[in-house]
Amino acid sequence: MxxxxxxxxxxxxxxxxxxxxxxxxxxxxxxxxxxxxxxxxxxxxxxxxxxxxxxxxxxxxxxxxxxxxxxxxxxxxxxxxxxxxxxxxxxxxxxxxxxxxxxxxxxxxxxxxxxxxxxxxxxxxxxxxxxxxxxxxxxxxxxxxxxxxxxxxxxxxxxxDILLADLLPQMALVLLAGIYLVAGVKRGLQPLHVLAGEIAQRSSRDLRPISDRHVFLEVRALTDTINDLLARLSAAIAAQQRFIANAAHQLRTPLAGLKLQVERAQREQDLSAMKPALRHIQGCADRMSHLTTQLLVLARSEPVNGDYELRPVDLCKLARETCMDWVPKALQQHMELSFEGSKRAVYVRGDEVLLRELLANLLDNAICYGHAQGNIVVKVKSHPAPRLIVEDDGPGIPEAEMDKVIERFYRIPGSPGDGCGLGLAIVKEIADLHKARLELKRVSAAGGARIDLVFKQAEQ
Known part of the structure; x- marks a missing residue:
């Protein structure tokens, strides 16, 4: 209807x-x-x-x-x-x-x-x-x-006679007042029509602030709100364009390597001579698969596009199961992965799939950048607020880089491995989605990284 x-x-x-x-x-x-x-x-x-x-x-x-x-x-x-x-x-x-x-x-x-x-x-x-x-x-x-x-x-x-003498001027007054009111309201609403016309004439790419020089004070509240929306929309579009540019750059590198190794393999006649190129092709494919997966997770964790539904999730159970899934990869790198948590459930409101992806990214970073024979500890605490902690004894994050590492596609200069700089950015997006506080710390002056995810309140 x-x-x-x-x-x-x-x-x-x-x-x-x-x-x-x-x-x-x-x-x-x-x-x-x-x-x-x-x-x-x-x-x-x-x-x-x-x-x-x-x-x-x-x-x-x-x-x-x-x-x-x-x-x-x-x-x-x-x-x-x-x-x-x-x-x-x-x-x-x-x-x-x-x-x-x-x-x-x-x-x-x-x-x-x-x-x-x-x-x-x-x-x-x-x-x-x-x-x-x-x-x-x-x-x-x-x-x-x-x-x-x-x-x-x-x-x-x-x-x-008396009533007519009294009512006729009043009726004339009502008529004149009605004409004045209609004209006054029409003139008062004119700035809105001008504003609507100005916005209608703009192209979809024109996100400049709307001028409020010729509008009334009450209408200025509307223009200020629209300008704030345009500013946020402009920032979102700029961030999206940077994301697309960075993603294209990150995908271009493994694609170029993949193309090069394919050409190299085509020149070889002997299968044993092709194996180094095939290994490089496999590495490029793995890197592209990992990058594509992270891009999809990052897109899903966007508040605008997310189709998530926050429900009570047992943080202890989720962290324990995720750690068990990552134990084989830690053992391949000769690292020890342990879990510390209470036997009682610690509930938070969240999206279970995204929280698993958050912890997986933290464990992946800890394994990739940690020392051989190193230790990784995952902890879940319930007081004073639900808290998920991932701690390692690797080189840690320099103090000057703490604010930069959560930016998309940013990697600390000189970092080992072939990461794409999306791990902590994904963690930050998922933390913001759950209205949780992300804290990055050094374990000690010698090194080690500790990342805390603090939830606002527990849900039973």
Whole structure:
């Protein structure tokens, strides 16, 4: 299933636009309730004035309450081009005095009549706003209640006008902000497009660092990372090219010798005269086989190309078995190979094949460069950390050469034998692969080499 690619531009716009829309929506809702409150306060005051104007028409004569409301005054009271106004005047003793009996009254019997009471209700199928108040006239203790109801058209119209006046500028602001955000994000991402174009135009051989003079600080982190990758890639390619050149040089020598000895053997008619050339051919073939094997091991030990899987390996068992395999070759060189290790298993996480190859290279070096009648000792220790030690009594490695001998194809000047300088390089690669520390030491001032491979932690 194909994964949908996410756009950085869309992501930035969403992260900026969503909060903006949310805050504008919140501000609009808040504006609605604030406007509603102020509209209600304004029109409630107007409604209260209408109710008070009615109270002026309530008279007392001979101790009796009555209402004088001429038709002209009533017409003025009810006149409104937008809303309908209803009223009702009720006496506590006489009941209905004037007005429309369907005007709503407060439902709560505990209503506090010390101040006007406002509430919402419905009349003739329309929502209305009602104000109710209680009055007492002089020369009488009788209470009179005045109820005035008004439809809500003016309130709604004012609410709409105010909200439109508030929302339209906000919508324009959102539109302008959206245009600015899109333009700003596009301009902000422009250095990335320029950077991508610059990289796309480069050839596969151009590994120069990318210029960061015209990029933003946040983009510079990306260019720095790419430049670091290019530097490491350049170093890796350079190392690979050196490796190929050195390998070609090392293979050229035995191939040239092989060709020369073949030509020599072809000139001879007698089989006994051919034997020296055939021995040289065999030596060249052995050297090429050994070199090819080491090159393959070196390639496999590369972290990039390795298909290894690190598992618990018994270091004691591996070292003991490898030493037994190399005893015959040590005896051929009149050397003694011994092993010292605990009977208990010492586990490390590693690749068994590569660890055997590591020890084999150390033993091969010790046998090739050691003295006749010499001794080689392989030790495995578990404390304080798992450690593999190979020690011999040969000439040793000079202090000045300690850092150089682990380089590929490097041989100490004047070294005997026909080695290719890959043994310790392979050991170093495998040690790094296992995150182990490689230590090269001299046994004593007189000579001898000791190589320690220290693992970080034991695995049970």
């Amino acid at each position: 194909k994964t949908k690619q996410r756009s950085l531009k869309t992501e930035i716009l969403l992260r900026l636009a969503i909060p903006l829309i949310f805050f504008i929506g919140f501000e609009s809702v808040l504006s609605y309730f604030v406007t509603l409150h102020h509209v209600d306060v304004a029109y409630d005051r107007w409604l209260l004035d209408s109710a008070r104007s009615l109270t002026q028409e309530i008279k007392v004569r001979n101790g009796k309450i009555f209402v004088e409301l001429p038709p002209a005054a009533l017409e003025i009271f009810k006149w409104d081009e937008s809303d309908k106004t209803y009223f009702k005047i009720i006496s506590e003793e006489k009941g209905m005095l004037a007005g429309d009996k369907f005007v709503p009254e407060p439902f709560d019997s505990k209503t506090d009549w010390t101040h006007p009471v406002f509430f919402d209700d419905e009349m003739y199928g329309e929502p209305v706003r009602v104000v109710s108040m209680s009055i007492t006239r002089e020369n009488t203790s009788e209470k009179v209640f005045v109820h005035v109801a008004e439809t809500l058209n003016k309130r709604r119209n004012m609410m709409t």
